[in-house]
Amino acid sequence: MNDMLAIEALRITIAGRNVLRDVSLAVPQGHVHGLVGESGAGKTMVARAVLGILPAAARVISGHIAFDGAEITHMSERERRALLGRGIALIPQDPMTALNPAFRIEHQIVDVLRHHFGLGRTAARAQALELMHQVHIRAPERVLRQFPHELSGGMRQRVLIAIAFACRPKLIIADEPSTALDVTVQRQVLRLIKHLQARENTAVLFVTHNLGVVAKICDTMTVLHAGRVVEEGSVEACFERPAHAYTRALMAATPRYDQPAAALAPVPEALSRDLADEATAWDARHGAA
Amino acid sequence: MIGRQVALRLLLAFPTLFGVALIVFILLRVVPGDPIAMMAGVTATPEEIERLRGLYGLDRPLLEQFWAYLGQLVQGDFGVSITRRLPVTELIFERLPATIELSLFAMALAVGLGIALAVAATYWRGRAAERMTDGFSAFGLAVPDFLWGLIFILILGVLIPVLPISGRVDPSLSFSSATGLYLIESFFRGQFDVFVSTLSRIVLPALSLALPLAAIIARVLKSSLAEVMQQDYILLARVKGFGRFRIVMRDALRNALVPTVALTAVQFTFLVGGTVLVERIFSFPGLGNMAIEAVVNRDLPLIQGVVITFALIFIALNMLIDLTYGLLNPRLRHG
Helix, strand or coil: CCEEEEEEEEEEEECCEEEEEEEEEEEECCCEEEEECCCCCCHHHHHHHHHCCCCCCEEEEEEEEEECCEECCCCCHHHHHHHECCCEEEECCCCCCCCCCCCCHHHHHHHHHHHHHCCCHHHHHHHHHHHHHHCCCCCHHHHHHCCHHHCCHHHHHHHHHHHHHCCCCCEEEEECCCCCCCHHHHHHHHHHHHHHHHHHCCEEEEEECCHHHHHHHCCEEEEEECCEEEEEEEHHHHHHCCCCHHHHHHHHCCCCCCCCCCCCCCCCHHHHHHHHHHHHHHHHHHCCC | CHHHHHHHHHHHHHHHHHHHHHHHHHHHHHCCCCHHHHHHCCCCCHHHHHHHHHHCCCCCCHHHHHHHHHHHHHCCCCCECCCCCCEHHHHHHHHHHHHHHHHHHHHHHHHHHHHHHHHHHHHCCCCHHHHHHHHHHHHHHHCCHHHHHHHHHHHHHHHCCCCCCCCCCCCCCCCCCCCCCHHHHHHHCCCHHHHHHHHHHHHHHHHHHHHHHHHHHHHHHHHHHHHHCCCHHHHHHHHCCCCHHHHHHHHHHHHHHHHHHHHHHHHHHHHHHHHHHHHHHCCCCCHHHHHHHHHHCCCHHHHHHHHHHHHHHHHHHHHHHHHHHHHHCHHHCCC
């Protein structure tokens, strides 16, 4: 199968401290891959490395990122710009801040279309309207004329999904796209992403801390802890036979739709300590840069 | 909504104007110097001076003078200039266009220069260009407008005389203006010799006025841009594949301009105030130059007229500023 995204032994440091410790993962075409972990595990760093928008202090020490078979780890700014938005798109985390407050919705969908496809005003507008239909926005003509502050969080996230799918990218990075929304809207948004992804056969790297979300929409998954991969495999396998104690602990700490009243257990302290020790040992083996 | 805002502003303008009129009136009668004595000259007899004093109503009690003065003001009558013996309104309208043209030209220069500097500094962040714009801002801010004027006269007018340094238009060119706005009018009437002559004379005074304001705009806009560049929507713009220049100019600039407009507008009123000295330095025949002559000659009606005119300009400017906010920031439009 054709891997849209293949990350191999990626090691990244920030100010000399290891934040990703040889992370490898692959997202085949048409698959949704969950990247799971607590905050600080390095999920977002993986996403930013793929998009080439790492913080200024971050350094890629070793490893490779390949998109659609081509190496993109150290690509020039210019090449990357041609790729972003068109080949790889992002669904950002917080719909309240990800839209530009000074421009109408239409402008923010149309600009990416015009930039990458050189579409004329009318053609781009027609496309935008079509996209609005696809993300199930009622009264799309009106919404296109509105400013972000006039829309609800759920509506804004739909607009952002429309922007992400606008150029029909092969890979979408979804960075906790439902975290900032309330539960009912969350489910609609997830269903929408899944629906569009399946129709377009898009590969999705779905970054989240929520295993419940992973169970709902992902095919395969990787569990990160302290920048290390602790578990990977198909979602069924990971859920039925978690290989690592940390995955089991995460599951116990995740609320379930089918058992809302069940008590949640925090990750045991001894396990956290062990994992921290392992990370330290890793640093010792590889030199703490 | 906007109509109500304007109406409220207009209503508030009246007490402001009353205050200005009162302060000018009192101030001018407290400071030493007898306008009538100056006007009549050293050869005048006491009887003549008394007669003139009566003619201009300056022998009546202060309260009565003020009351009469207010009555005139309400009718748009600023009285008659003591030195020029012409209606003050006429004198002001003759000079006002020159000052308006100078101020607007200076403002345009300041805004253009300020935005260009801020954008350059943001685009080349962390490089030499950023430090250069910072240095320029500090320098532009530290040197006041009239000093810039003197520097320009010295360098571009005297040492390397490339630009004329006085007047508004070459006196040998005949140009009768209907609006008094020489630059615009000559351009649209196709009299390009007049246009060039006017332009070459307005550049230096305008630049003197513009530089300090440009420095302030550059500084505030730069920090506002730095903040905007950290926002999520800028990250999304990068991920859309847009280039850095486009992101700064289109996605960031409009958001960053909102706080800058407020400041620019306030500073613009200072710029208009600055025209008084700069016009004097460049012998530019505007309102400010006339104001100084009026003060030197103790021409009370003229001083009052000029000050009230400036007050009116400031009030109008402030109203305009508030209306611009809504245009730039869509969130304020449906308040």
